[in-house]
Amino acid sequence: MKQTGILKKAIQKLEKYKEEKHLVVGFDGFVDEIIHVVDQRKNSKEYKRIKDIKAFSERIASVAGLSANIELVPTQIKLGGNGPIMANALITQGQEVSYIGAIGKYFIHPVFRPFTESCRKVISLAEPGHTDALEFYDGKLMFGKIHTMFEVNIENLLKKTGEKELTEILGSTDMVAFTNWTMLENLNGIIDYFGKIMSAQKKKTSVFIDLADPKKRTTKDIEKILELISGYPCDTVLSMNMSESTIIGTVLGIKEPDVLPRAIQIREKMGVTGLVIHPVKGAAIAHEKESVWIDGPYTKKPVLSTGAGDNFNAGFCNAWLGGFSPGECIMTGVSTSGYYVRNAKSPTRTELLGFMEKWLAADCGSI
Numbered sequence: 135m136k137q138t139g140i141l142k143k144a145i146q147k148l149e150k151y152k153e154e155k156h157l158v159v160g161f162d163g164f165v166d167e168i169i170h171v172v173d174q175r176k177n178s179k180e181y182k183r184i185k186d187i188k189a190f191s192e193r194i195a196s197v198a199g200l201s202a203n204i205e206l207v208p209t210q211i212k213l214g215g216n217g218p219i220m221a222n223a224l225i226t227q228g229q230e231v232s233y234i235g236a237i238g239k240y241f242i243h244p245v246f247r248p249f250t251e252s253c254r255k256v257i258s259l260a261e262p263g264h265t266d267a268l269e270f271y272d273g274k275l276m277f278g279k280i281h282t283m284f285e286v287n288i289e290n291l292l293k294k295t296g297e298k299e300l301t302e303i304l305g306s307t308d309m310v311a312f313t314n315w316t317m318l319e320n321l322n323g324i325i326d327y328f329g330k331i332m333s334a335q336k337k338k339t340s341v342f343i344d345l346a347d348p349k350k351r352t353t354k355d356i357e358k359i360l361e362l363i364s365g366y367p368c369d370t371v372l373s374m375n376m377s378e379s380t381i382i383g384t385v386l387g388i389k390e391p392d393v394l395p396r397a398i399q400i401r402e403k404m405g406v407t408g409l410v411i412h413p414v415k416g417a418a419i420a421h422e423k424e425s426v427w428i429d430g431p432y433t434k435k436p437v438l439s440t441g442a443g444d445n446f447n448a449g450f451c452n453a454w455l456g457g458f459s460p461g462e463c464i465m466t467g468v469s470t471s472g473y474y475v476r477n478a479k480s481p482t483r484t485e486l487l488g489f490m491e492k493w494l495a496a497d498c499g500s501i
Contacts, residue, residue, distance in 0.1 A: 376393070
């Protein structure tokens with residue numbers, strides 16, 4: 135089907151989609167400090183940004199063996215972490231969320247309070263981490279302080295809830311989203327424990343997993359989580375960006391350079407329900423019913439890119455729970471992230487529909 139046809143069908147389904155689903159999302163939590171890197175300072179109020187990551191790397195390399203003073207300009211402090219950003223975007227699109235993660239050990243950190251007030255239930259296991267997010271026009275560099283994430287484990291979760299309460303929560307859940315495995319050293323234990331509970335329940339619960347950039351984890355670690363996901367007792371969707379798909383593909387012995395064939399091969403190798411790869415300029419999904427690539431509403435100058443992938447995931451899951459086709463799910467995902475990077479906030483369903491209709495009127499061209 136032509137891309138405009140998929141977009142049109144996604145719009146039609148989103149217009150009729152009124153049902154509220156319940157998701158459990160987790161398990162990280164970060165205070166994000168969004169930062170611009172100064173190339174040239176004009177005056178006290180104006181400066182020229184270093185435009186891309188290559189230029190930034192060249193600036194650093196040019197002073198190797200010497201020293202340098204690089205000016206950073208904080209532009210925003212906001213809730214962060216893959217889990218909170220995705221959960222917040224889902225709530226904004228009209229879904230009900232219970233959040234489990236690291237957003238305050240003794241009390242909820244102030245940056246998360248507006249978000250948690252909109253949640254059905256909140257279970258916090260640790261203090262949030264902190265991320266310095268250096269934003270460039272072609273991407274971002276995330277410098278994370280993650281020492282508190284080690285407290286996110288099944289032992290601490292059971293101390294907070296107990297098996298009975300956790301079973302009740304999962305029994306009323308339509309989807310569980312596991313995010314940021316890379317920075318959560320003990321997430322395997324939670325994934326495994328949840329799987330045992332959900333496999334014994336009558337209610338069919340979907341599972342969505344985004345490992346986040348696993349480059350710093352060992353090959354043995356990656357092999358272990360892929361094995362756990364492959365044997366998971368639920369309909370499971372695994373989502374990753376382009377860089378992550380290269381790492382996962384390498385571990386699995388897959389060297390396919392093209393995105394859609396790579397997605398198909400990874401899905402077949404792992405046996406998951408759906409495999410999503412979302413580069414900056416679009417997204418692909420491999421599914422037994424449909425495998426398709428969608429060109430996204432790309433912009434060369436995003437207002438905010440930190441959280442774009444999490445908003446893609448939220449849009450995808452929103453559509454998945456609404457019974458959209460695989461292609462319509464990634465279409466909703468790229469539209470959600472497209473709105474987010476232009477407006478620096480997650481869209482409501484009404485705002486998302488307006489954005490998608492504008493994109494359709496442009497025949498899926500530049501907007």
